[in-house]
Amino acid sequence: MSRSLGSLPVIEWSAKHAVAMPVAGSRVVGETVPEVVKKSGIGKTVLLALSRRSVFVRTTRVPNVSAQEVRQVLGLQAAKLFPTSATGMAVDFKLGTDVNADGRIAGVIAVPSETLRAARIAVSEAGLSTAMVVPAAWGAVMLADSAGMPNCAVVEQGVEGLNIDIVQDGLLVYSRVAPATENSTQISSEVARTFAAAGVAPAAILAAGGLAMNEATQRISMGTLQALVQDGAGQGISLILPEEATKQAASQVGNRSRLAVLMLLATITVGALVFLDRSDVLTKVGKDEAMWQAKMRKLRSTRDEQSKKASDAYIKAGRFKTILSPAQTSSEVLTLVSSRVPQGAWISGISYDRGKPVLIRGTALASEAVTAYLDALNAEPRFKDAKLVFANNATIEESVVVNFSISLRAIGNIPLDEPKKASTSSKAVKP
Numbered sequence: 001m002s003r004s005l006g007s008l009p010v011i012e013w014s015a016k017h018a019v020a021m022p023v024a025g026s027r028v029v030g031e032t033v034p035e036v037v038k039k040s041g042i043g044k045t046v047l048l049a050l051s052r053r054s055v056f057v058r059t060t061r062v063p064n065v066s067a068q069e070v071r072q073v074l075g076l077q078a079a080k081l082f083p084t085s086a087t088g089m090a091v092d093f094k095l096g097t098d099v100n101a102d103g104r105i106a107g108v109i110a111v112p113s114e115t116l117r118a119a120r121i122a123v124s125e126a127g128l129s130t131a132m133v134v135p136a137a138w139g140a141v142m143l144a145d146s147a148g149m150p151n152c153a154v155v156e157q158g159v160e161g162l163n164i165d166i167v168q169d170g171l172l173v174y175s176r177v178a179p180a181t182e183n184s185t186q187i188s189s190e191v192a193r194t195f196a197a198a199g200v201a202p203a204a205i206l207a208a209g210g211l212a213m214n215e216a217t218q219r220i221s222m223g224t225l226q227a228l229v230q231d232g233a234g235q236g237i238s239l240i241l242p243e244e245a246t247k248q249a250a251s252q253v254g255n256r257s258r259l260a261v262l263m264l265l266a267t268i269t270v271g272a273l274v275f276l277d278r279s280d281v282l283t284k285v286g287k288d289e290a291m292w293q294a295k296m297r298k299l300r301s302t303r304d305e306q307s308k309k310a311s312d313a314y315i316k317a318g319r320f321k322t323i324l325s326p327a328q329t330s331s332e333v334l335t336l337v338s339s340r341v342p343q344g345a346w347i348s349g350i351s352y353d354r355g356k357p358v359l360i361r362g363t364a365l366a367s368e369a370v371t372a373y374l375d376a377l378n379a380e381p382r383f384k385d386a387k388l389v390f391a392n393n394a395t396i397e398e399s400v401v402v403n404f405s406i407s408l409r410a411i412g413n414i415p416l417d418e419p420k421k422a423s424t425s426s427k428a429v430k431p
Helices: 033-040 067-081 113-125 138-146 184-198 224-234 242-276 279-324 330-339 367-379
Strands: 010-013 018-021 028-030 045-050 056-062 089-100 103-112 129-135 152-157 162-168 171-178 204-207 345-351 358-364 383-396 399-410
Touching (some): 010 033, 010 113, 010 224, 018 033, 028 033, 033 113, 045 113, 056 067, 056 089, 067 089, 089 113, 089 171, 089 242, 103 113, 113 129, 138 152, 138 162, 138 171, 138 224, 152 184, 171 184, 184 330, 345 367, 358 367
Parallel strands (some): 010 045, 045 129, 152 204
Antiparallel strands (some): 010 018, 018 028, 056 103, 056 171, 089 103, 162 171, 345 358, 358 399, 383 399
8 A cells, every 4th residue: 555755754752752854954853743843844745653652563474375465464463463353453464575385474563543543643633644554664665675784683772762774685674662772782782683573584683874883794874764764665565444445445336337338328328229220129229228228137136145144243353353353362471571671681481371470580780780770661562551560679599689469461361251150049948
């Protein structure tokens, strides 16, 4: 769902900040969209880029079929790929070149509908119109392509922290925001941790936005937002609300239906012109037209009835999937909890049961590392109610460490209600 619009100014939005990147000039950072628009003086039409913590990035195998059919498949799988219902997500994808027995690889981008609405409202209230919505991390794909590095980690200093985007075979496969640091060794450690979390073998490193990183394979002064300014609307991703996607699909079906009707009418017209040359068959032409009209009405009625049945079945299937499938699997929770561990701390155990809080046990070299880990978990939109259960000093081989325990709740970790036991009543027996 993308089209090239040429160079456009970019607004990066998150719930906590906004960034304006003009076509010519430097970026402007602020707390709200109106604030950065006023300071930057950008034009009326912008490309809206959603911050890395606002979107989900996944890769999956899809059937090697047309893009339209892939979109239908992903619509059914969205509830399994992301920790929310399919009806509450705006989803788009880009197909890769890797094809095997399981299908073609696809990079999938998703954002909760309420998040997308909030971002678009913020831009509209600032007096701007949105040409297209893309993830801010998509600029990493463009930078990797321009640098001739189809497999790499694109790293830059962002507003929220250290932006690390993993690009594989030209697809965005993983994106995260690590704690901000200018220490080259710490940056390398965070990049290695991101490769591991993405399940991708370590590859080249592209330091973007003028990031000073000694271990980088290549450095460039351009950042990801600047890459989006150049032609971000023509790179294969465009996020729209589910109801808008449904309306577009209905419009396409309507266009095909109108074409079929026009072809039918054209056929009838040609037939009528032929038969009008024969006065003895004029009556038959009228009867044939009436018959076709009746058939058309019957077919339309059948189509509408079957369409309604299919729609009802799809809604019911979605509800059953939401009930029977957890929004976040234990492996996803484990990966996310592990990826947020700061330097100087490590996890010794994790307890995760459906419907119960996630309990994390670990050890840190200093209490600051525990605080940083707790802050990182609280900042993660897929968790809530992260709190410190205890933190005790201990000694390991004459070194003082901090043993800690943290509890949190995984979004969508809903318990299954146990069936109520039938109550039994006993009658009093008279002596």
